[in-house]
Amino acid sequence: MIKNNGDKSFIKETVLSYKPDFNLEILETGVDKFQITECKSGDFILKTGEICKRIFMAESSVTRCYFTNKNGEEKTIWLEPKKTVITDYESFSTQNASNCDICCYEDSLIYSIDRENLMALYAQYHDWAIYGLLVMEEHYVNLLKIKNLLTFNSAAENYDFLESYFKYYLDVVPLKHLASWLNISAVHLSRIRKERIKLKGN
Structure with missing residues (x-):
């Protein structure tokens, strides 16, 4: 669902986090080009076979990019925290069909800008x-x-990395998706997690 009256201050904050010295008047010109939509938990931002025509920012959801191999197994390419700029950069750049799916784990507003408007901003404004x-x-x-x-x-070190830097994922992302991202089996990941919980309890 498109929300034409959404709060675009989020876009400004996100853009400024990348470039704090952004000219505010030029920033405002670009922000007006963004569209705001609602995304429910489990909804797709992009699906395999579609041409990616937008870049996105999920205000309050972890997002997942994955592909399905010839055996029907889902393989996680990346997981991104909320408030991160996301897209399928290959499809977005080449305008060829995407080989991956991007979805949200939580309800969130999605802020996006289409490729045509973004390229025009790039061409017109150095910032x-x-x-x-x-x-x-x-x-x-x-x-x-x-x-x-x-x-x-x-595998144990990878779990420790996950717990140290992306602990929130453990509450939001299904174990099998985390295991795919870490390139280990879900059973192995579950065993490591139980061991870590047991150690903390002692």
Whole structure:
């Protein structure tokens, strides 16, 4: 459901978190291009086969990007905390059909801007172009950092990383989705979790 009267101060705060010195008049020009929609728990922001035409910000939900392999198994690509800029960057950049699904775990307002308007802002305003570059850099650096960490650490170390930096995920994200992200079995993750809870109880 589109909410035309939503509070767009959230967009300003999120953009300024990437670029605090953003010209406020130019920022306002771009903010007016954003659309606000409601997303319920389990709703999809993007589905496989669709062309991604927007970038999104979920105000109050963890989001998940995943694909389904040839065996019908869902594989988590990334999990992002609320208030993060999200999209399928490959589909968004190439305008080819997406190979992944992006969904919300919690009810949330979704703030988004379409590619055409965003490209126009990039072309017209240096601040918006720099903002776009900063968003892309952060996404890929974080993606690579977490992938390397999860690849070279043990399963127990990966769980400790999750508990230290993304503890909220343990309350919101189903265990099988977390296990897929950590690249271990759900049974193994459940065993580690029980061991950690037991240790804390002693």
